[in-house]
Amino acid sequence: VLLRFKDSITALDGEKHDVIHRKAEVNAAVSAELFKMLEQEKIPTHFLRLKEATLMQVRRLRMIPVEVVCRNIAAGKLVKSYPFFKHGEKLKTPLVEFFLKDDKRHDPLLSEEHMIASGLASKEEVKKLKMITLKVNSVLRKFMLKRGLLLVDFKIEVGRDHRGTLRVGDELNIDSMRIWDKKTGEVKDKDIYRKGGRLDEVARTYYQSYKLILGRDFK
Numbered sequence: 001v002l003l004r005f006k007d008s009i010t011a012l013d014g015e016k017h018d019v020i021h022r023k024a025e026v027n028a029a030v031s032a033e034l035f036k037m038l039e040q041e042k043i044p045t046h047f048l049r050l051k052e053a054t055l056m057q058v059r060r061l062r063m064i065p066v067e068v069v070c071r072n073i074a075a076g077k078l079v080k081s082y083p084f085f086k087h088g089e090k091l092k093t094p095l096v097e098f099f100l101k102d103d104k105r106h107d108p109l110l111s112e113e114h115m116i117a118s119g120l121a122s123k124e125e126v127k128k129l130k131m132i133t134l135k136v137n138s139v140l141r142k143f144m145l146k147r148g149l150l151l152v153d154f155k156i157e158v159g160r161d162h163r164g165t166l167r168v169g170d171e172l173n174i175d176s177m178r179i180w181d182k183k184t185g186e187v188k189d190k191d192i193y194r195k196g197g198r199l200d201e202v203a204r205t206y207y208q209s210y211k212l213i214l215g216r217d218f219k
């Protein structure tokens with residue numbers, strides 16, 4: 001399967017929409033780098049290779065229509081939903097959550113029981129999904145820390161390959177994770193856009209993230 005990355009950027013379940021010059025190249029390159037790293041750490045992904053700057057060749061997966069979120073620091077929906085999580089507070093343990101991919105219903109939270117009772121995943125798969133997600137967290141967290149960044153949270157999507165093996169699919173870049181500068185707390189991800197940042201600021205954040213994660217200038 002070939003995945004084409006786009007320059008479009010959306011937020012608020014698609015209500016807000018813009019275009020960021022060369023965002024597709026940044027996101028494809030960052031995703032490729034992070035998927036390669038996961039594969040090296042023996043985490044199965046759909047990644048095969050980057051065919052062109054914005055075109056990724058991947059294995060075909062039957063996707064589970066669920067967003068698997070892992071959080072290390074309280075932010076975003078967690079802070080909005082519950083009174084006992086304060087923005088920026090380190091969680092006592094990494095938290096894995098499942099959300100149904102359904103913009104019209106604003107991606108409702110799913111318990112493990114919802115996942116199993118609905119047939120979205122088997123009990124064994126739910127256990128594996130959590131294990132994969134925590135391993136991704138541990139690999140990404142260490143990687144980001146070496147680059148002076150805190151991995152606040154991220155979202156992955158997982159599917160089954162032709163053998164039924166669960167693999168991390170979709171994309172993995174600053175559209176789907178929160179990263180903050182360790183020293184200054186500065187936001188280095190898509191929240192700049194979600195929170196109404198100017199489009200030139202948003203673009204700068206994407207080019208910076210390329211440099212931070214790949215260790216070379218975006219040219």
Ligand code: 5GP
Nearest residue numbers: 069075076077078153154155175176177178
């Ligand atoms: P929250 O649930 O706080 O909105 O988001 C938690 C994490 O999941 C953040 O890193 C955010 O970027 C990611 N995330 C949540 N929903 C989506 C989504 O629909 N698309 C993408 N790309 N990332 C998401």
